Amino acid sequence: MSNPEFPPLSLHGRLRRAGPWALLLALLGVAQTLLVVLAVKYENTRSQDETDTLATETATEMRRDLLSQMQALQVLAFAEAPAAAWREGAAALLRKRQGLWRVERRNAQGAVLDAVDTPFAPTLVSILPRKDMGVDADLACSAASHAAAPMFSRTYFVPLTGGQGVEVIDLCLPLQQAGQPAGFLVGSLALPQVLDAVLQARDARRHEFSLVEGDGTRLARAGVPRGAGIYVAERVVDLPGVSLQLRADAAAGRPSLIPNLVTALVLGLSLALFGVVLLLARDVRRRAVAERALAEALAFRKAMEDSLSTGLRARDLKGRVTYANPAFCAMVGFTQDRLRQEDGMPPYWPPEFAAEYLQRHNQRILGQAGRSPQEQREGFETVFMRQNGERFPVMIYDAPLVDGQGRHTGWMSAVLDLSAQRRVEELSRQQQERLQATARLATVGEMASLLSHELNQPLSAIASYATGSLNLLEAPDTTTPGLLRQALERIAEQAERAGRVIKSVHDFVRRREQLHESITADVLIEAVLPLVRLQARKSGARIELDLPTKPPRVRCDRTMLEQVLLNLTRNGIQAMETGTALAERVLTLRVRQTHPRWVVFSVVDAGPGISAEAAAQLFTPFFTTKAEGMGLGLSLCRTVIEQHGGALDFSAGPAGRGTEFRFTLPAPKAAETGETVGSAAAN
Numbered sequence: 001m002s003n004p005e006f007p008p009l010s011l012h013g014r015l016r017r018a019g020p021w022a023l024l025l026a027l028l029g030v031a032q033t034l035l036v037v038l039a040v041k042y043e044n045t046r047s048q049d050e051t052d053t054l055a056t057e058t059a060t061e062m063r064r065d066l067l068s069q070m071q072a073l074q075v076l077a078f079a080e081a082p083a084a085a086w087r088e089g090a091a092a093l094l095r096k097r098q099g100l101w102r103v104e105r106r107n108a109q110g111a112v113l114d115a116v117d118t119p120f121a122p123t124l125v126s127i128l129p130r131k132d133m134g135v136d137a138d139l140a141c142s143a144a145s146h147a148a149a150p151m152f153s154r155t156y157f158v159p160l161t162g163g164q165g166v167e168v169i170d171l172c173l174p175l176q177q178a179g180q181p182a183g184f185l186v187g188s189l190a191l192p193q194v195l196d197a198v199l200q201a202r203d204a205r206r207h208e209f210s211l212v213e214g215d216g217t218r219l220a221r222a223g224v225p226r227g228a229g230i231y232v233a234e235r236v237v238d239l240p241g242v243s244l245q246l247r248a249d250a251a252a253g254r255p256s257l258i259p260n261l262v263t264a265l266v267l268g269l270s271l272a273l274f275g276v277v278l279l280l281a282r283d284v285r286r287r288a289v290a291e292r293a294l295a296e297a298l299a300f301r302k303a304m305e306d307s308l309s310t311g312l313r314a315r316d317l318k319g320r321v322t323y324a325n326p327a328f329c330a331m332v333g334f335t336q337d338r339l340r341q342e343d344g345m346p347p348y349w350p351p352e353f354a355a356e357y358l359q360r361h362n363q364r365i366l367g368q369a370g371r372s373p374q375e376q377r378e379g380f381e382t383v384f385m386r387q388n389g390e391r392f393p394v395m396i397y398d399a400p401l402v403d404g405q406g407r408h409t410g411w412m413s414a415v416l417d418l419s420a421q422r423r424v425e426e427l428s429r430q431q432q433e434r435l436q437a438t439a440r441l442a443t444v445g446e447m448a449s450l451l452s453h454e455l456n457q458p459l460s461a462i463a464s465y466a467t468g469s470l471n472l473l474e475a476p477d478t479t480t481p482g483l484l485r486q487a488l489e490r491i492a493e494q495a496e497r498a499g500r501v502i503k504s505v506h507d508f509v510r511r512r513e514q515l516h517e518s519i520t521a522d523v524l525i526e527a528v529l530p531l532v533r534l535q536a537r538k539s540g541a542r543i544e545l546d547l548p549t550k551p552p553r554v555r556c557d558r559t560m561l562e563q564v565l566l567n568l569t570r571n572g573i574q575a576m577e578t579g580t581a582l583a584e585r586v587l588t589l590r591v592r593q594t595h596p597r598w599v600v601f602s603v604v605d606a607g608p609g610i611s612a613e614a615a616a617q618l619f620t621p622f623f624t625t626k627a628e629g630m631g632l633g634l635s636l637c638r639t640v641i642e643q644h645g646g647a648l649d650f651s652a653g654p655a656g657r658g659t660e661f662r663f664t665l666p667a668p669k670a671a672e673t674g675e676t677v678g679s680a681a682a683n
C-alpha cells in the first residue's frame with residue numbers, strides 16, 4: 001500500500017541519512033590508522049631505546065675494561081725485576097688478560113728491549129717488522145713521556161699469517177727510575193678480542209657491536225648477528241690519548257604490522273568495531289522501515305476514519321469527548337476542539353433531555369460490568385441536537401475502550417444519523433399505502449363485470465316489481481293493496497341486497513390505516529366472505545369453511561390479508577369455471593394452528609391444477625393465462641405474506657386433483673391479547 005504522503009526517499013534524503021554513517025566510518029578509520037601508527041612508532045622507539053641503552057652500557061664497560069688493562073700493565077711497570085723475572089711476570093699477565101697480545105719493554109729512546117707474546121694468538125710481529133708498524137706506539141710513548149702518564153695509541157692494522165689481520169691499539173706506560181724517565185712499557189691489545197671480552201658479560205645476542213672510525217670504517221666487530229642498520233647507536237669511548245667510536249646495531253628490522261601483538265589487537269578491535277557499526281546500521285535501517293510502515297498504517301487509519309460516513313466518538317469514563325472523527329463533527333456541527341473543550345454536558349445533547357441522558361450515562365458506567373458483550377454491542381436509539389438547534393435521531397453502538405494494561409478507560413461509539421433513513425422510511429410507507437389503495441382498486445376493477453352482474457339482478461328485480469306495481473295501480477281491485485305491499489317489500493329486499501353488494505365493495509376499497517393487529521382467523525375470513533360468495537354464486541361453486549372450533553389468532557395487517565384471501569379464492573373459483581363439473585366445484589378455506597408461533601391458511605380448489613411450466617413463473621408479475629387477467633394477484637400475495645414474516649406456496653390438492661395454496665402467518669405472542677400492537681413502521 002503506497003501512500004502519497006510517503007514517497008520513496010529522494011536522493012537528497014538518502015544522502016542526508018548516509019551522512020552521519022559515513023562520518024562515523026571516517027572517524028573510525030582515522031582513529032584506527034592513528035592507533036596503528038602510534039603502535040608502530042612505540043615499537044620503533046622501544047627498539048631504539050634498547051639499542052641506545054645497550055650502546056651506552058657497552059661503551060662504559062669497554063672503557064672500564066681498557067682502563068683495567070692499563071692498571072694490570074702498571075703492576076708490571078713498577079717491578080724493576082731482572083729480565084727473566086720480568087718475562088715471567090709478563091707471560092703470566094698475557095695468560096690472564098684476554099685481548100692483550102704482546103708486552104714490550106723499551107728504553108727511553110723507544111728501542112724494544114724485551115717482548116713477550118701471548119700464547120693464545122698468532123704472533124703480531126710476523127709479516128711486518130716491528131719498526132714498520134711502530135709509528136703509532138712511538139707517538140703514544142712520546143705523548144706518555146710528556147704527560148708522565150699512560151697513553152693509548154691510535155689503532156692500526158696488523159696483517160697476520162693466513163691472509164688475515166687484526167686491528168690493534170697500543171698502550172704506552174712511561175717507566176721512571178728515581179724520578180728520571182727510564183723507558184716505556186708497551187702493551188698491544190687486539191680490539192676484536194677486547195670487544196668480545198666486554199660482550200661476554202652482556203646480553204648482546206640481538207645486536208651487532210663494532211668499533212668504527214669517524215668516517216665509518218669498521219675496525220672491529222663482535223656479536224653473533226648482523227645489524228640491520230635501522231636501530232643504530234654510537235658512543236664515544238674516551239681513553240687517554242685516543243677516542244674510540246662504539247656502534248651498536250640491532251639485528252631487528254622495522255617492525256612489521258601483523259606479527260606485532262599490539263597492532264594485531266588494534267586491528268582485531270577495529271574489525272570488531274566495524275562489525276558493530278554494520279550491525280547498528282542494519283538495526284537502524286530496520287527501525288526506519290518499521291517506522292515508515294507504522295506511519296503508513298497510521299495514515300491509512302486516519303484516512304479511513306476521515307472518509308468514514310459513520311460518526312466516531314471516543315469518551316473517557318467521565319463522559320468527556322476525547323476524540324471525534326470528521327463525520328461526527330459534520331453530523332453535530334461542532335469542531336473537534338469545541339467538543340473536546342466541553343467539560344460538562346456535550347453540546348449535542350438537547351437541553352430538554354440532558355438530565356435523562358446524564359442518568360443513562362451514569363447507569364451505563366455502573367451497569368457495564370454486568371452486561372454481556374452481545375448486549376454491549378447492541379445499539380440504542382436516541383436524539384442529538386445539531387449546532388443550529390435541529391434535533392435528529394441517531395443510532396449509537398458503544399464498545400468499551402480498553403488500554404494496553406487491560407484497564408477500561410472509556411467508550412468508543414459509532415453514531416449513525418438516522419434522519420435520512422427516517423425520511424426514506426416515511427416516503428416508502430406513503431408509497432406502500434398508495435400502492436395498496438391502487439391494488440385494491442385494481443381488484444375491484446377486475447371484479448367490475450362481476451359487480452355489474454351482481455347489481456343487475458336486484459335492479460332488474462326491482463324494475464319488474466315496480467312495473468308490476470304500476471300495472472296493479474292502473475286496474476286496482478280488492479287484492480291490489482295486498483299485492484302492492486308484497487311487491488314493495490320485494491323491492492325493499494332487493495334494494496337492500498344491492499346495498500349489501502355496494503357496501504361489501506365499499507368496505508373493501510375503503511382506505512384503512514395500516515396496522516399490525518391481532519385478530520382471530522374467522523373474523524379475517526368473514527370480512528372477505530361476502531365478496532367471495534358473490535364470485536362463487538356467479539360460477540356456481542360452493543364455499544366450504546374448515547375452521548377449528550376455537551379459531552386461532554394471527555398477527556397481521558388485516559386489509560392486506562383480506563386482499564390475499566380474496567385473490568386466492570378468486571383464482572380457485574376461476575380455475576374451476578371451465579374444466580370442473582358443477583357438482584364438484586367446491587372451494588375449501590381451511591385454517592390450522594400447526595405450531596405455537598404459526599397459523600396455516602389453505603385455499604383448496606378442484607380445478608385442473610397447475611402445469612409445471614406455469615408453476616415456474618406463477619409468482620412473476622404480469623404472468624397470466626386468463627384473457628382478462630392482470631397477472632398481479634399471486635405476486636402481490638407473496639409480497640404481502642413475506643412482509644408479515646410468513647411464506648406462501650402451493651401444491652396439488654389433497655385428493656390428487658385441484659390445487660392447494662397455503663400461507664403462514666405469525667401467531668401473536670402470549671402477552672398480546674387482541675388489542676392493537678404498534679408495528680415497527682409506526683414508531
Ligand SMILES: Nc1ncnc2c1ncn2[C@@H]1O[C@H](COP(=O)(O)OP(=O)(O)O)[C@@H](O)[C@H]1O
Pocket residue numbers: 567571572575605607608609610614618623624625626628629630631632633634635659
Ligand atoms: N388455483 C389455481 N389453479 C390453476 N391455476 C392457477 C390457480 N391460481 C393461479 N393460477 C394460474 O396462475 C396465473 C396467475 O395468477 P394471478 O397472479 O392471480 O393472475 P391472474 O389471476 O390475473 O391471471 C393464472 O393466470 C393461472 O394460470
Ligand SMILES: [Mg+2]
Pocket residue numbers: 567570571633634
Ligand atoms: Mg388472480
